[in-house]
Amino acid sequence: MKKREFLKRAAALTSLAFLPSPVWSLDRKKIRIAQIGVGGMGSQDLNFISSHSQVKIVGLCDVDSLALDNVKKIYPNALLYSDYRIMLKEMENQIDAVQISTPDHTHAPAAIMAMNLNKHVYCQKPLTHNPKEARSMIRIAQERNLITQMGIQVHSFYDYKLATILIKEGIIGKVNKVRAWTNGNSGYDGTVPIGNDPIPESLDWNLWLGTSNERPYKEGYYHPSQWRKVIDYGCGTLGDMGVHILDTPYNALELDFPITVKNECREFNGFSFPTKSTVTYNFPGTAYTTDNMTLVWTDGQFPLTEEDLILPQQDKLPIQGSMFIGEKGKLLLPHFMQEPKLIVKGEYKKIDISKYPEALKLRKPYGDYNEDAKVHYHEFVDACLGKTDCSTPFSYSGRLTEVVLLGVIAGRFPNRLLKWDKENFRFEESEVNQFLGSKYRIF
Numbered sequence: 001m002k003k004r005e006f007l008k009r010a011a012a013l014t015s016l017a018f019l020p021s022p023v024w025s026l027d028r029k030k031i032r033i034a035q036i037g038v039g040g041m042g043s044q045d046l047n048f049i050s051s052h053s054q055v056k057i058v059g060l061c062d063v064d065s066l067a068l069d070n071v072k073k074i075y076p077n078a079l080l081y082s083d084y085r086i087m088l089k090e091m092e093n094q095i096d097a098v099q100i101s102t103p104d105h106t107h108a109p110a111a112i113m114a115m116n117l118n119k120h121v122y123c124q125k126p127l128t129h130n131p132k133e134a135r136s137m138i139r140i141a142q143e144r145n146l147i148t149q150m151g152i153q154v155h156s157f158y159d160y161k162l163a164t165i166l167i168k169e170g171i172i173g174k175v176n177k178v179r180a181w182t183n184g185n186s187g188y189d190g191t192v193p194i195g196n197d198p199i200p201e202s203l204d205w206n207l208w209l210g211t212s213n214e215r216p217y218k219e220g221y222y223h224p225s226q227w228r229k230v231i232d233y234g235c236g237t238l239g240d241m242g243v244h245i246l247d248t249p250y251n252a253l254e255l256d257f258p259i260t261v262k263n264e265c266r267e268f269n270g271f272s273f274p275t276k277s278t279v280t281y282n283f284p285g286t287a288y289t290t291d292n293m294t295l296v297w298t299d300g301q302f303p304l305t306e307e308d309l310i311l312p313q314q315d316k317l318p319i320q321g322s323m324f325i326g327e328k329g330k331l332l333l334p335h336f337m338q339e340p341k342l343i344v345k346g347e348y349k350k351i352d353i354s355k356y357p358e359a360l361k362l363r364k365p366y367g368d369y370n371e372d373a374k375v376h377y378h379e380f381v382d383a384c385l386g387k388t389d390c391s392t393p394f395s396y397s398g399r400l401t402e403v404v405l406l407g408v409i410a411g412r413f414p415n416r417l418l419k420w421d422k423e424n425f426r427f428e429e430s431e432v433n434q435f436l437g438s439k440y441r442i443f
């Protein structure tokens with residue numbers, strides 16, 4: 001949203017019974033942010049967002065008091081909470097925006113509560129834990145005219161923007177296939193843990209579980225960071241890395257929802273994601289693809305030796321990335337902070353950037369992750385201030401997340417071709433539809 005449109009919208013909103021927070025913030029010249037989840041990625045998220053000169057961190061919430069201890073000295077004026085529901089209620093009039101960096105199963109419950117209080121939201125990836133939540137997040141953000149951004153910071157990096165321009169300009173013609181992969185692994189093929197361990201004194205396990213079902217605490221399986229391997233809390237490797245690596249193909253090719261999806265992996269064990277998956281999506285054609293577009297995601301299997309991934313000069317394939325395969329050649333986009341490489345008839349070809357005016361306008365990379373990553377966070381703050389638009393609002397990132405999560409759900413039905421009906425939000429295979437959403441526990 002541009003500033004003029006923002007001011008017009010703000011003026012219109014003053015006629016409503018409530019005064020939305022951006023209006024107050026404009027007077028104050030600072031966006032007041034509360035952070036939910038301050039350990040792990042949350043501590044980086046805090047650093048990045050607070051590096052903007054017009055941000056004030058006013059609230060910090062974590063269910064583990066050790067995580068709060070680590071950051072509270074840096075923000076001595078912020079109020080501290082363990083329950084985001086209490087923080088949002090008590091601080092409703094002191095917060096303009098919320099940043100959410102919790103495990104995936106808590107993204108939507110926390111974000112939806114914040115959005116219903118008219119707070120702008122920066123939410124970590126994947127946006128949600130299931131597709132129903134993604135559709136709700138898109139709808140609420142739109143209905144309430146909120147500024148939203150998903151935490152896929154590489155979306156704002158030079159190399160990804162450059163690849164998007166090159167693909168749209170037709171450097172390899174229409175694309176008929178994309179391969180995307182990571183050697184990363186957020187899966188677990190071992191046995192389901194039995195029994196329980198003492199809950200650490202610093203952790204409120206009931207709040208950590210949040211809306212998910214009750215489960216005994218087990219050391220080393222869930223909190224911190226291991227939860228991404230477990231179906232009740234995370235989204236496996238595809239949910240973890242797919243949102244980053246599939247972002248450029250999804251954006252550059254202007255893909256919609258897939259028509260079919262198939263996940264080749266081990267049998268579903270009811271507890272955790274597989275350590276190896278190959279997920280194949282078929283998409284309807286777009287202006288940048290042939291009539292049908294196939295996207296193949298591979299995780300946990302490296303090196304990959306298929307012909308479409310063989311590089312010239314016997315170069316080694318990057319451990320994570322994507323390969324666009326088009327009518328006139330291939331474009332390799334390593335993940336991340338490396339420029340795309342053009343391959344034509346088995347040879348590398350120099351990319352003459354001067355032929356692409358849009359590419360010449362791109363801000364040059366700092367070449368330092370910490371500097372380049374800030375751009376995405378600052379874009380969100382600037383959008384809250386009415387100065388610019390967000391590049392990964394929920395209207396975009398919710399759709400990308402849905403695509404990724406359809407592949408995750410397909411892992412419950414290994415090796416089966418599932419047909420997706422985007423209009424009616426259902427799979428043709430009716431037994432799959434129960435996994436599009438989940439029942440929330442009252443906690």
Ligand SMILES: NC(=O)c1ccc[n+]([C@@H]2O[C@H](COP(=O)([O-])OP(=O)(O)OC[C@H]3O[C@@H](n4cnc5c(N)ncnc54)[C@H](O)[C@@H]3O)[C@@H](O)[C@H]2O)c1
Nearest residue numbers: 037039040041061062063064067101102124125151224225
């Ligand atoms: N964009 C990126 O590059 C990137 C990188 C890593 C992680 N992430 C994302 O960040 C999120 C967190 O991942 P992580 O690896 O830091 O996990 P983590 O388990 O290491 O940290 C999560 C933090 O949130 C806290 N927490 C858990 N439930 C909470 C609740 N209900 N309320 C408040 N705090 C709560 C935990 O105590 C912990 O401090 C995930 O969504 C993940 O996908 C993004």
